[in-house]
Amino acid sequence: MKNKFLLNPEITHLNHGSFGACPKSIFEDYQKWQLELERNTVQFITKTGEDQLKIAKQALGHFINCDWDDLIYVTNPTTAMNIVIKGLELNEGDEILTTNHEYGAIDRTWKYYCAKTGSKYVQQNISIPIQSKEKFLTEFWLGLTPKTKYIFLSQITSSTALIFPVKEICDKAKELGLTTIIDGAHVPNHIPLNLKELNPDIYTGACHKWMLTPKGSSFLYVSKALQDQLDPLVISWGYDAEHPSNSKYQDYHQYQGTRDFSAFLTIPKALQFFKENDWETKKKECRDLLKHYYPIVANELGKKPICPVTNEFLGQICSIPINTSDNIALHDLLYDKYKIEIPVFKLNDSTYIRISFQAYNSGHEIEYLLDSIKDIKSTTNLIY
Ligand SMILES: Cc1ncc(COP(=O)(O)O)c(C=O)c1O
Structure with a gap:
């Protein structure tokens, strides 16, 4: 399988989570679109590319079960969340209920707009280790107050790599009349995603992580009722459009002037790749490998898993607490000396x-990671 990817074979690549990795055939498809864009630029940007974007949205909409025109393609989930947070109505005293496991760039975005508007970002403590879904839900909802207006959380967290029970949260938030905003950066093609069933108000996901497309392909989903509330982050030709389409949401957000949108167009190719390579079996093999090795690596580090080692809380990533005197030096040593x-x-x-x-x-x-950890423990005091 490694041969189907472009990864440098000299590196042990155990960080798919941060930026993904793109198989050769999907990357070739990307380059094919880039060539087409360069060969016939005007037609591509103003006409044919637009049709292809619609095809790529229809394919993604089918894959994650939502209407294609509720999706816009964006470069990354942070961009999606900037559109959302800037556009939503935030007034003095309003509260956003979230967890203390969220992604740093998006925490920063919320804090920026909270400081501007006088609203409050409530980072509810979710204790580690996670014991059960019920305990999680109890801890989360302790942060609810009469001022809570928005619910925001990750479906799979970044640093702690945990699957959070967002279905239960979305259902209860609906009952309470609260708007739900879900950061699903790690979700598409990692764990099942069915937007009609989950029914969040707003959802963002990355395609360049577990959907294996080239970097800079992500999406924003907004339910129809909220679409008109969001102004574009970049005001361009779709704002006050001369020839508006029947979706202001699409006009406002999708066209952002001259740019290379080839990465978005590779979604149909990625879906074909999953079919041709029996990806569901591959995903199960990865989850099995994780469940086998998670307790072993944790044990080597003198720690315990931070959640029950089951599919309920874990997909294809796991985080293990580590005692280190310097996390950056440890990362660099693992890369420089061990090529991990x-x-x-x-x-x-x-x-x-x-x-x-x-x-x-x-x-x-x-196993090689385990050996390297043992070596670091016996030769340095970086891991204790
Ligand atoms: C939970 C989570 N949210 C959002 C992101 C978005 O990343 P970025 O917008 O910086 O590419 C990530 C990336 O790893 C993530 O883990």
Whole structure:
């Protein structure tokens, strides 16, 4: 499987989670679109490319079960969340209920707009280790007050790599009349995603992570009722359009002037790749590998898994607490000396090492990581 990707074979790549990896055939499709854009630029940007974008949205809409015109393509989930947070009505005293496991760039975006509007970002503590869904829900809803207006959380968290029970949260939020905003950056093609069933108000996901498309392809989904509330982040020709389409949402957000949108057009090719390569089986193999190795690596680090080692909380990534004197030096040593690419993050006074299991990884790469950890423990005091 590694041969189907472009990854440097000299590196043990255990960080699919951060930016993904693109198979050769999908990358070739990307380059095919780029060539077409360069050969016939005007037609491509103003006409044919637009038709292809619609095809790519229809394919994605079918895959995650939503209407294609509720989707717009964006470069990354942070951009999507900037559109949302800037556009939503936030007044003095309003509260956004979230967790203390959220992605740093999006935490920063909320805090920026909260400071401007006098609203409050409530980062509810979700204790580690996670014991059960019920305990999670109890802890989360402790943050609810009469001022809560928006619910925001990740479906799979970044630093702690946990699957959060967003279905239960969306259902209860609906009953309470609260708007739900879900950060699903890691979700598409990692764990099942069915937007009609989940029924969030707003959802963002990355395609360049587990959908294996080239970098800079992500989406924003907004339910029809909220679409007109969101102004574009970049005012361009679709604002006060001369020839408006029947969707202001599409006009406002999709056309952003001259840019290369080839990465978005590779979605149909990616879906074909999954079919041709029996991807559901590959995903299951990765989850099995994770469940086997998670307790073993944790044990080597003198720690325990941070949640029950089941599909309820874990997909193809897991984070293990690690005692290190310097997380950046440890990351760099793992890369420079052992040629292992793996993130070592800090979150809420803890440090975690996060392993991604993708179809191009194998058990002996995790054995090699274990050997490298043992070597670091015996030769340095970076891990204690
Ligand atoms: C939970 C989560 N949200 C959002 C993102 C978006 O990343 P970015 O917009 O920086 O590409 C990531 C990336 O890893 C993530 O893990």
